[in-house]
Amino acid sequence: MAIHIDKPIHADADNKQSAAKVPVESNKTLVLGLFFGILFGFLLQKGGVAKFHVLIGQLLLVDFTVVKVMLSAVVVGMLGIHLMHRLGMVELHIKPTRLASNTIGGLIFGCGFALSAYCPGTGAAALGQGNFDAIAMIVGMIAGSYLFAMASGWIARKINPVGDKGKLTLHEVLPINNTMVTIGCAILLSGVLVALETFTSR
Amino acid sequence: MSAETMTATLLAKINPLDYPGPAWSPYLVGALIGGLSMLTFYFSNKPLGASTAYARIAGMLGRWIAPTFTNSLKYFQDNPPKVGWELMLVGGVIIGAFVAALTGNELTGQLLPAMWQERFGNDSGLLRIVVTCAGGILMAFGARMAGGCTSGHGISGTLQLAVGSWISAICFFIGGIVTAMLMYWS
Numbered sequence: 001m002a003i004h005i006d007k008p009i010h011a012d013a014d015n016k017q018s019a020a021k022v023p024v025e026s027n028k029t030l031v032l033g034l035f036f037g038i039l040f041g042f043l044l045q046k047g048g049v050a051k052f053h054v055l056i057g058q059l060l061l062v063d064f065t066v067v068k069v070m071l072s073a074v075v076v077g078m079l080g081i082h083l084m085h086r087l088g089m090v091e092l093h094i095k096p097t098r099l100a101s102n103t104i105g106g107l108i109f110g111c112g113f114a115l116s117a118y119c120p121g122t123g124a125a126a127l128g129q130g131n132f133d134a135i136a137m138i139v140g141m142i143a144g145s146y147l148f149a150m151a152s153g154w155i156a157r158k159i160n161p162v163g164d165k166g167k168l169t170l171h172e173v174l175p176i177n178n179t180m181v182t183i184g185c186a187i188l189l190s191g192v193l194v195a196l197e198t199f200t201s202r
Numbered sequence: 203m204s205a206e207t208m209t210a211t212l213l214a215k216i217n218p219l220d221y222p223g224p225a226w227s228p229y230l231v232g233a234l235i236g237g238l239s240m241l242t243f244y245f246s247n248k249p250l251g252a253s254t255a256y257a258r259i260a261g262m263l264g265r266w267i268a269p270t271f272t273n274s275l276k277y278f279q280d281n282p283p284k285v286g287w288e289l290m291l292v293g294g295v296i297i298g299a300f301v302a303a304l305t306g307n308e309l310t311g312q313l314l315p316a317m318w319q320e321r322f323g324n325d326s327g328l329l330r331i332v333v334t335c336a337g338g339i340l341m342a343f344g345a346r347m348a349g350g351c352t353s354g355h356g357i358s359g360t361l362q363l364a365v366g367s368w369i370s371a372i373c374f375f376i377g378g379i380v381t382a383m384l385m386y387w388s
Contacts, residue, residue, distance in 0.1 A: 022262050023284040032246050033287035037294020039238055040250060044295065045302035047231030048224025052315030057218030059375075059382030065228045070356055072232020073239065077361035080240040090243040095349045095359050097366030102348050106370040109344030109351065110377020114385060116337025117315070119352040120345065121252035123338075124292050128299030130310035136331045138256070140338020145260035147339065148346040152277035155347060170363040185363060193229070202223050
C-alpha cells in the first residue's frame, strides 16, 4: 500500500482549490523556511559543496569533502533528533522503504548528479555563489519533476509496491535496543570519518 | 603503486584537487548542518530537503499552462503545488550561499566551472547547458521516484536511520560514481 509521508493533513482541502489559485502557507512557516534556507545555503557554500570540482572530486573518489559534510551532519543530527524525539520534543519524518523505487530512482538520480555536478540543494547554493550553469539544472529539475508527475500514476501502481516495506528503520531491523542502535550507528559513522581523515588527502 | 598514485595517473590531465577546497572544515560545516536539522524538526516540524521545491514550481507552472491535465496527475493530487516552507528553503539557500561566497571572496560569476573548462574546453557552453539540464531532469525524476534527494534522503532520512534512505543514498553515489568516471576518465 502506498503511504505518502509528506502529504499535508489539509491536502484534501487543497485539492478542491481552483487551478488558478495557488495556496500559500502561513507567514511564520514561510519566514522560518527562508531563514533556515539562508543558514543551509551559507553552510553549504562554506563547506565547499557548491563547488563543481568538489562534487566531481567526490564522485571520482579523490576529494571526500561531500561525504565528510554529510556524515558529520548525520552523526550530530542522529544523536540530537533521536534524543529530542525521546524527550517528546519532535516528531520523526520517516520516508517509506520501497526497494525497487529507492534503488532505480537512486541510480537515476546519481546519473544526473554526475552530469550536472550539483544536487538539488547544492545547485541552488552554486547559483547563489555565481555558477550560472546551475540555472540549467534548475530548469531541468522543474521539467524532470513534471515528467515524474506524468509517470507517477504508473510508478505508484507498478514500481512502488515492489519491495514495499513501509516506514522501516534500522531500529526495527536490528535485534538490539533502540538506544544502542542509534549510539552504535553514530559510533560506526564517526569511525568512518576518522578513517576518511586518516586516509584521504582532502 | 599506491592507490593514490594510480588515481593520479588515471586522472592525468584533470585533477579536482588542483582547485580550491572548502573554506571551512567539512566536519564543522557538517556538525552545524546536523544542528540545523534539529532546529527544522523542532521549529518547523520538517526535515531538510531541497528537491520538493522544484516539484512545487513544476506543479504551479503546470496548473497555469495546462490546469486540467496537471490536476489529473497523481503526484500533484497527492502533493498539491503551493508556495510553502520547501520553496522558501531553496530560495533561502541561494541567498545564504551568495552571502557566504561574498564574505569569503569566492563569488564566481561565470557559466563554465574551471574544471569543466579544462576537461571540455572554453567554448563548451552549449554542451554544459545541455548536460546540466539533462542532469537536472534525471535528478528530479530519480529523487521523486526514490522519495528524496541528497538532503531529504542523504541527510534527513539517513540520520533517522530509515532503511529506504540509506538504500537511496548509496544508490545516488553508485550512479554518480559510475557516470562521473565515464565522463572524466576518458
